[in-house]
Amino acid sequence: MITTRKRKAASDDDGDEESNPPRKLAAISEEARPNKPLRASTKNAPNAAAGRAGLARKPSTSTIPRNTATTSQTAAAARRTVPTRATSLPPKSAAPKEPVRPTVRPATRPTAAAKPIVRPTTRAQTSRVVSGPARARAAEEERFQALQEQVTSIAADMEAERAKREELEANHHALLSESKTQELNQRRELDTALDELESLKRKHANEQLDWETEVKRKERKIRELEEDVRLRDEDLDRERGTVKALRTTVSQQATAQLTLNAQVTALQAQVTAVQIALDNSSNSAAELALKLEAAEKRIVEQAQEIRDAETHRRKLHNMVQELKGNIRVFCRVRPLLPSDIPSYAMMRPGGSKSPSPSPEDEELVKDKLRAEITYPDKMDHKEIVLRSSSESATGQERKDEWQFSFDRVFEPHSTQAEVFEEISLLAQSCADGYNVCIFAYGQTGSGKSFTMEGGSTETTVGMIPRAVEQVFRVTEELRSKGWVYRMEGQFLEIYNETINDLLGKGEFDKKKHEIHHDKSGRTSVDDVNVIPLTSPNQVRSLLSIAQSRRTVASTLMNERSSRSHSVFTLRIFGENAATGETCEGCLNLVDLAGSERLDKSGAGNDKDRLKETQSINKSLSALGDVVAALGEKGDGKGDKHIPYRNSKLTYLLQNSLSGNSKTLMVLNLSPLANHLNESLCSLRFATKVNNTTLGTARKQIKSA
Numbered sequence: 158m159i160t161t162r163k164r165k166a167a168s169d170d171d172g173d174e175e176s177n178p179p180r181k182l183a184a185i186s187e188e189a190r191p192n193k194p195l196r197a198s199t200k201n202a203p204n205a206a207a208g209r210a211g212l213a214r215k216p217s218t219s220t221i222p223r224n225t226a227t228t229s230q231t232a233a234a235a236r237r238t239v240p241t242r243a244t245s246l247p248p249k250s251a252a253p254k255e256p257v258r259p260t261v262r263p264a265t266r267p268t269a270a271a272k273p274i275v276r277p278t279t280r281a282q283t284s285r286v287v288s289g290p291a292r293a294r295a296a297e298e299e300r301f302q303a304l305q306e307q308v309t310s311i312a313a314d315m316e317a318e319r320a321k322r323e324e325l326e327a328n329h330h331a332l333l334s335e336s337k338t339q340e341l342n343q344r345r346e347l348d349t350a351l352d353e354l355e356s357l358k359r360k361h362a363n364e365q366l367d368w369e370t371e372v373k374r375k376e377r378k379i380r381e382l383e384e385d386v387r388l389r390d391e392d393l394d395r396e397r398g399t400v401k402a403l404r405t406t407v408s409q410q411a412t413a414q415l416t417l418n419a420q421v422t423a424l425q426a427q428v429t430a431v432q433i434a435l436d437n438s439s440n441s442a443a444e445l446a447l448k449l450e451a452a453e454k455r456i457v458e459q460a461q462e463i464r465d466a467e468t469h470r471r472k473l474h475n476m477v478q479e480l481k482g483n484i485r486v487f488c489r490v491r492p493l494l495p496s497d498i499p500s501y502a503m504m505r506p507g508g509s510k511s512p513s514p515s516p517e518d519e520e521l522v523k524d525k526l527r528a529e530i531t532y533p534d535k536m537d538h539k540e541i542v543l544r545s546s547s548e549s550a551t552g553q554e555r556k557d558e559w560q561f562s563f564d565r566v567f568e569p570h571s572t573q574a575e576v577f578e579e580i581s582l583l584a585q586s587c588a589d590g591y592n593v594c595i596f597a598y599g600q601t602g603s604g605k606s607f608t609m610e611g612g613s614t615e616t617t618v619g620m621i622p623r624a625v626e627q628v629f630r631v632t633e634e635l636r637s638k639g640w641v642y643r644m645e646g647q648f649l650e651i652y653n654e655t656i657n658d659l660l661g662k663g664e665f666d667k668k669k670h671e672i673h674h675d676k677s678g679r680t681s682v683d684d685v686n687v688i689p690l691t692s693p694n695q696v697r698s699l700l701s702i703a704q705s706r707r708t709v710a711s712t713l714m715n716e717r718s719s720r721s722h723s724v725f726t727l728r729i730f731g732e733n734a735a736t737g738e739t740c741e742g743c744l745n746l747v748d749l750a751g752s753e754r755l756d757k758s759g760a761g762n763d764k765d766r767l768k769e770t771q772s773i774n775k776s777l778s779a780l781g782d783v784v785a786a787l788g789e790k791g792d793g794k795g796d797k798h799i800p801y802r803n804s805k806l807t808y809l810l811q812n813s814l815s816g817n818s819k820t821l822m823v824l825n826l827s828p829l830a831n832h833l834n835e836s837l838c839s840l841r842f843a844t845k846v847n848n849t850t851l852g853t854a855r856k857q858i859k860s861a
């Protein structure tokens with residue numbers, strides 16, 4: 158921009174030069190002005206030649222400069238003065254470029270020829286003309302001659318001056334064009350210089366930018382270096398710390414080394430001693446090797462002894478079970494439940510219900526509801542006595558007493574754990590390869606399901622889950638003795654002499670499940686789910702599945718669970734790789750249908766209930782018959798027919814009831830006086846079973 162503006166200014170200057178005369182020329186014109194008087198005098202000279210009279214009459218006017226001269230006269234005078242100035246100019250070739258003014262100044266001085274010419278026009282000469290006309294004329298002539306000469310001279314001078322002026326003008330033009338050229342050159346140089354300056358500025362700006370970038374880079378580098386230095390300082394500090402710690406460690410190590418050296422020395426001494434001892438030991442090594450060989454032989458012998466002992470234990474266990482009786486009966490009386498107390502029992506004498514009866518009142522009511530049951534054998538818990546008092550036909554008070562004895566009697570406060578303690582050995586027998594059958598017998602609501610399945614808590618859990626857990630525990634223990642077991646389970650229901658699969662898909666009373674017994678004593682049922690059992694928890698979940706299926710079925714037909722038998726069967730297969738023995742046991746856990754009599758159940762008017770009750774009675778009496786027949790067979794009547802086929806229940810349990818099995822019946826009793834007759838019936842049935850002796854149990858063990 159600056160360059161462009163400057164160039165424009167330069168071109169404006171050029172325009173001025175075109176329109177205005179050069180300043181040097183103007184200076185020359187102004188310098189010429191002081192010569193005006195001289196020019197006036199020289200101008201008057203031709204005029205004097207043209208009219209002498211005018212000169213004579215007014216001589217003073219010719220010498221006095223006329224300030225009132227016209228412009229043309231002044232211009233003419235100016236033109237005449239130019240040659241005068243030119244005379245003092247240096248020759249063209251020698252003329253300097255610039256200094257025109259000094260050359261002009263000398264030209265303003267009057268020439269040497271002009272001065273004598275002007276001087277004669279004095280007042281004294283004029284006075285002589287007045288004194289003699291001839292002399293005056295001559296003088297005038299002379300003077301005229303002189304003037305003419307002077308004019309000629311002046312004309313010559315003028316000519317010379319003109320020539321010189323033209324020369325000067327030529328010089329001037331030359332100088333002007335030269336100066337223009339010079340100026341143009343200088344301007345070009347100036348432009349070039351400006352361009353250079355511009356490029357230098359740009360270069361400088363670029364260099365400054367580069368320099369600033371470089372400075373920033375350097376600053377960044379400095380910062381990085383400072384950070385690096387800081388980090389290195391930190392590293393150095395750390396290293397110093399490490400070195401310090403290492404020095405400490407080294408000094409400690411040195412101390413430790415000294416200690417170790419001492420220890421090494423001591424150890425070397427010990428090594429020497431040990432070496433000696435070793436030498437002695439190596440001598441006895443042969444003796445030890447012999448002893449080891451003997452010990453190994455002994456271990457093998459002992460392992461065999463352990464196996465023999467296990468076999469012996471099984472035999473002894475079985476003997477104990479047999480001594481206890483292969484068919485045993487437990488009696489369990491359940492506690493009185495809040496649901497046993499009818500609402501009328503809490504009525505006031507007036508008939509209104511007592512809002513909150515006192516514990517004493519409640520206890521009195523319960524005593525009235527309870528049957529009179531006592532447990533006289535406080536030592537072995539084997540006896541139970543029932544009493545009742547009634548009025549005879551003659552109006553006399555009649556007191557009856559029934560005494561029963563079983564393998565174990567459990568009072569109402571007995572826990573599930575206490576009951577199972579007596580049963581657990583049977584689980585052991587099952588793992589040893591015996592068939593075991595546990596029944597829960599009793600009227601509806603006497604606690605059969607509670608005993609067999611129990612509640613959901615650890616304390617209330619029943620015999621089935623506990624027995625399964627026990628079997629798993631025993632099989633795990635026997636693993637150390639070389640036995641490996643596999644287990645499977647099924648859960649069936651017998652309702653109206655029809656078998657249903659409680660682990661099936663719930664198609665109750667539709668599928669026909671046939672029972673089969675093979676010669677090896679194994680029982681199987683067609684088309685039922687047999688689930689491999691891997692853990693006690695799995696068995697619990699299977700039980701709850703079965704329970705839910707029964708509940709669903711109960712919605713179709715009321716109280717179905719009470720009116721059907723349920724049989725959970727756990728089969729166990731064992732194998733001892735060490736001895737090559739195999740065994741197969743079976744644990745049947747049976748929750749029988751309610752045993753109440755037909756007249757008591759009130760089923761007489763209901764066709765379905767009648768059928769149910771008849772089925773139950775049939776199967777229960779068949780069970781009694783089978784047990785009785787087995788008892789007779791045990792008494793020596795070897796050819797006695799056992800009516801297993803009389804009911805689905807006895808046929809299903811045939812192998813678990815026969816002579817080579819162990820059977821336990823848990824008789825459940827209601828504590829209510831109202832149920833006394835049913836309880837007596839149940840007790841009589843259980844006594845019949847209890848008095849039966851099954852044949853010697855036979856273990857189902859096959860030798861390899």
Ligand SMILES: Nc1ncnc2c1ncn2[C@@H]1O[C@H](COP(=O)(O)OP(=O)(O)OP(=O)(O)O)[C@@H](O)[C@H]1O
Binds near residue numbers: 491602750
């Ligand atoms: N020993 C006991 N302790 C506490 N409650 C018991 C005991 N025995 C039974 N019960 C309770 O008595 C009620 C009836 O028991 P349960 O259902 O076991 O009788 P059941 O003989 O199996 O009857 P059903 O033939 O109808 O199945 C249940 O509420 C049960 O919880």
